Amino acid sequence: MRLPTALLIAATATLPGCGALSALQGEPDRDLFELRAPAALSCPRSRVGELVIEPPKARGTLDSNRIMIRPSVLQTQYLPDAEWGDTVPAMLQRLLVESLGATGSFDHVGRAPLGLSGDVAMISEIRDFNVNLSPDGTLIRLSVEAQLVEEMEARVIARRSFAATVAAASTRTSDLIPAFDAATRQLIGQMTAWTLTTAGVDPDTCRRS
Template identity: 75%
Template sequence: MMRFPMRLTSILLLAGLGVLPGCGALQALQGEPDRDLFELRPPAALSCGPARIGELVVEPPKARGTLDSNRIMIRPSPLQTQYLPDAEWGDPVPAMVQRLLVRSFDATGSFQHVGRAPLGLAGDYALISEIEDFNAEAAPEGTLVRLAIEAQMVSEMEADVVARGRFTATVPAGSTRTADLIPAFDTAARQVVGQMREWGLAAAGVRPGSCR
């Protein structure tokens, strides 16, 4: 029986890996494809005068595994999930939504502090939410971007839910191309975050008439 030197054996093994179809080791060496990064904008700023409420904590939104990612989701059918191959969000979807909410509520001036965590043991109010939909889908009427978020406003001092709401937006997109989808996601996010801001201010006792 012929014995190959150890070095030659290693070279032959590596050569064999190179010709295996769909080889995971080879794909790992090649790495992920380059993707363009995108961020979404908060709605237009709303000022509600001097701060009258202490602190609002915006908790990280919950999301199922397919949405807890920075990939941009498309649903070819109700039971199928795919992602854009050439683009992704700059942050995972829950972190991006949390950032938009923090910026939107902070810009109103209604709270002395708006943040992702309390400055002390607890804030005055906490915004708790769960992302149900944050995706594009192929519908009979064309490509649509759908966003849906369930939320609760909690009084930390009283340990009580003071308001509940569900916020949705459906925006048509010209196609499933990235150039058409991103503006539709941006419009939908601005609508949903704007709805949540108005609802959250009212739940915390800020009258809409004081905002402009």
């Protein structure tokens, strides 16, 4: 899909071409970007031993490594010369495993249980992970619906919606990616604190590692 001319020029002006392999395959050159989890927390032990982070669900336009632009509520486009290093769901799952595993509150945090099932699983759905263009400016908008499920009983023990919005200075990729990073660290921080609280750990008792 084509971006508006102004956005296309702004995005491509900041992206050096470096994709020899993609060029050989007939793909456009795209720089790869990864996002970070928030600073690691060291926390007390929880009452949950094993925590499984299921792959987040996402609609087809988000289940991709392309960086989504929303010029309007009915239109989806992508940055032409930049992409994530993994699909959005896989990236979010990795960041949650990293953030929650670093707390030391759980015996195991992973993408799959060590045995037949874990104690608690996080099931989530990504609603927004995109750039929103509006007369008010350029906003990074992320939102996720999440549930914590007791696996043996197949019982939902907590559910919550999470959202983070960060303004980007412009539509240039050099401004969009840091804004995505800031919003993602906010979102993962919110989800980590909620999971700890549900597992019986007061996030205020944690300290920066």
